[in-house]
Amino acid sequence: xxxxxxxxxxxxxxxxxxxxxxxxxxxxxxxxxxxxxxxxxxxxxxxxxxxxxxxxxxxxxxxxxxxxxxxxxxxxxxxxxxxxxxxxxxxxxxxxxxxxxxxxxxxxxxxxxxxxxxxxxxxxxxxxxxxxxxxxxxxxxxxxxxxxxxxxxxxxxxxxxxxxxxxxxxxxxxxxxxxxxxxxxxxxxxxxxxxxxxxxxxxxxxxxxxxxxxxxxxxxxxxxxxxxxxxxxxxxxxxxxxxxxxxxxxxxxxxxxxxxxxxxxxxxxxxxxxxxxxxxxxxxxxxxxxxxxxxxxxxxxxxxxxxxxxxxxxxxxxxxxxxxxxxxxxxxxxxxxxxxxxxxxxxxxxxxxxxxxxxxxxxxxxxxxxxxxx
Amino acid sequence: xxxxxxxxxxxxxxxxxxxxxxxxxxxxxxxxxxxxxxxxxxxxxxxxxxxxxxxxxxxxxxxxxxxxxxxxxxxxxxxxxxxxxxxxxxxxxxxxxxxxxxxxxxxxxxxxxxxxxxxxxxxxxxxxxxxxxxxxxxxxxxxxxxxxxxxxxxxxxxxxxxxxxxxxxxxxxxxxxxxxxxxxxxxxxxxxxxxxxxxxxxxxxxxxxxxxxxx
Numbered sequence: 204x205x206x207x208x209x210x211x212x213x214x215x216x217x218x219x220x221x222x223x224x225x226x227x228x229x230x231x232x233x234x235x236x237x238x239x240x241x242x243x244x245x246x247x248x249x250x251x252x253x254x255x256x257x258x259x260x261x262x263x264x265x266x267x268x269x270x271x272x273x274x275x276x277x278x279x280x281x282x283x284x285x286x287x288x289x290x291x292x293x294x295x296x297x298x299x300x301x302x303x304x305x306x307x308x309x310x311x312x313x314x315x316x317x318x319x320x321x322x323x324x325x326x327x328x329x330x331x332x333x334x335x336x337x338x339x340x341x342x343x344x345x346x347x348x349x350x351x352x353x354x355x356x357x358x359x360x361x362x363x364x365x366x367x368x369x370x371x372x373x374x375x376x377x378x379x380x381x382x383x384x385x386x387x388x389x390x391x392x393x394x395x396x397x398x399x400x401x402x403x404x405x406x407x408x409x410x411x412x413x414x415x416x417x418x419x420x421x422x423x424x425x426x427x428x429x430x431x432x433x434x435x436x437x438x439x440x441x442x443x444x445x446x447x448x449x450x451x452x453x454x455x456x457x458x459x460x461x462x463x464x465x466x467x468x469x470x471x472x473x474x475x476x477x478x479x480x481x482x483x484x485x486x487x488x489x490x491x492x493x494x495x496x497x498x499x500x501x502x503x504x505x506x507x508x509x510x511x512x513x514x515x516x517x518x519x520x521x522x523x524x525x526x527x528x529x530x531x532x533x534x535x536x537x538x539x540x541x542x543x544x545x546x547x548x549x550x551x552x553x554x555x556x557x558x559x560x561x562x563x564x565x566x567x568x569x570x571x572x573x574x575x576x577x
Numbered sequence: 578x579x580x581x582x583x584x585x586x587x588x589x590x591x592x593x594x595x596x597x598x599x600x601x602x603x604x605x606x607x608x609x610x611x612x613x614x615x616x617x618x619x620x621x622x623x624x625x626x627x628x629x630x631x632x633x634x635x636x637x638x639x640x641x642x643x644x645x646x647x648x649x650x651x652x653x654x655x656x657x658x659x660x661x662x663x664x665x666x667x668x669x670x671x672x673x674x675x676x677x678x679x680x681x682x683x684x685x686x687x688x689x690x691x692x693x694x695x696x697x698x699x700x701x702x703x704x705x706x707x708x709x710x711x712x713x714x715x716x717x718x719x720x721x722x723x724x725x726x727x728x729x730x731x732x733x734x735x736x737x738x739x740x741x742x743x744x745x746x747x748x749x750x751x752x753x754x755x756x757x758x759x760x761x762x763x764x765x766x767x768x769x770x771x772x773x774x775x776x777x778x779x780x781x782x783x784x785x786x787x788x789x790x791x792x
């Protein structure tokens with residue numbers, strides 16, 4: 204893959220990336236009734252440079268150039284190509300679009316780090332593997348490199364395998380900051396060691412409706428896991444979608460962390476959610492039907508819709524489809540809408556600057572258009 | 578010059594401190610200097626002298642065992658990281674270290690915190706940069722070996738730790754985890770090549786125990 208093969212950084216979205224569905228919303232794979240997607244993240248830093256928050260602008264530019272040229276010179280599979288975005292030269296709406304597609308963090312979009320340093324002009328970039336967007340690499344976030352691999356459904360093992368290949372390929376041309384005792388060195392000591400975060404995005408409406416979510420949340424915390432919202436750290440849950448991930452990165456190898464998540468913790472949560480759903484169908488069938496049909500009714504008829512409300516209703520509609528309570532709605536449409544209702548996507552689809560009221564109206568219209576009956 | 582304190586004796590102790598950009602001078606006689614807990618102790622360790630000087634503190638050494646001595650005015654503060662200039666107080670406020678060298682600079686203070694954050698994990702198990710390791714195999718370099726795998730003592734400590742964890746897993750009849758520790762032991766032993774020998778006793782004994790339990 205050569206640098207010339209990717210779109211101009213000034214308009215990274217001209218390939219129409221926003222119109223496609225991302226890998227994490229494909230909605231298939233193992234246990235996809237509960238696990239929307241699996242994601243594996245590695246944090247790495249370049250040896251010989253201060254971490255991003257202490258690095259001078261010259262250092263940040265050097266890190267950016269080194270990583271960019273390394274990433275763009277890596278061999279990749281046939282059909283795919285790498286899109287590179289120089290975020291310091293990008294438009295705000297495009298950055299938000301990339302956040303909504305879960306290709307980078309909000310923090311990286313703003314360029315501001317948790318210590319308050321940096322800003323939108325900070326030298327930083329993002330590489331995305333197209334067309335399925337299953338791989339992305341943030342450069343000069345809190346760590347020099349934050350790479351992720353996402354797969355639809357419960358597929359942590361294949362994500363881990365793939366990210367290790369990516370990690371090795373990058374390391375072919377870059378020396379990582381590594382220490383015999385602490386492993387891969389990271390800006391925040393909570394990521395030191397493997398620098399690995401395994402997470403799954405779970406759809407848990409059954410547990411939410413039966414009021415057992417808090418129990419799961421507490422149990423997960425006891426097992427050393429973090430439960431976060433739809434857009435990761437610091438975000439609220441939207442429509443009962445939660446990201447569950449490991450917190451420990453030191454003293455356990457990749458395989459050990461994978462095993463804990465894949466064979467112990469997550470299958471148990473999947474079991475709880477399925478049990479809650481089937482229990483509701485048996486014991487509270489009318490309540491479930493009422494909730495689902497109200498949601499679908501609102502989606503099909505509302506004229507103004509906020510994004511949080513849309514996510515909540517789409518979540519219930521998804522539950523309805525999976526439990527067989529509603530028919531005639533394609534799961535794929537629900538997944539597409541989950542992305543299309545997000546503010547930057549809405550703006551991009553319509554190609555206009557909209558007021559809040561106009562956005563709500565446009566959102567409701569798009570949903571009605573996709574779900575019919577409006 | 579007379580002592581600023583008693584105004585009687587000749588001042589033999591002269592101290593100039595720049596505090597918040599203001600120059601503060603103190604001229605005391607030997608008696609009053611001692612009373613104020615100030616000493617011109619010729620045996621003060623050079624490192625302490627330098628760090629006091631660098632931190633802009635006065636050179637007071639509190640006398641131990643004297644209740645009437647004032648406590649040191651400034652708390653113990655560690656020097657900034659030589660690699661990036663980060664101070665420990667800045668790390669405390671942001672939670673971010675500044676560079677690789679910070680891990681060594683603040684080792685004493687972040688070590689326990691790291692251990693808590695990782696549920697007792699205090700040293701890395703798992704992946705080592707692949708290419709760096711390959712290069713090491715082709716061209717053995719002692720200092721590179723140390724940076725990737727630690728010195729002989731550290732490597733032995735890690736092997737010891739792994740053996741203990743392996744034994745614990747076997748005891749808990751978690752054979753899948755035991756196998757992972759065994760693989761890690763084998764890997765770590767072979768990585769360092771002839772530099773270190775795996776301890777066949779600990780490793781084998783544990784695995785024998787495992788096979789006898791499973792059979």
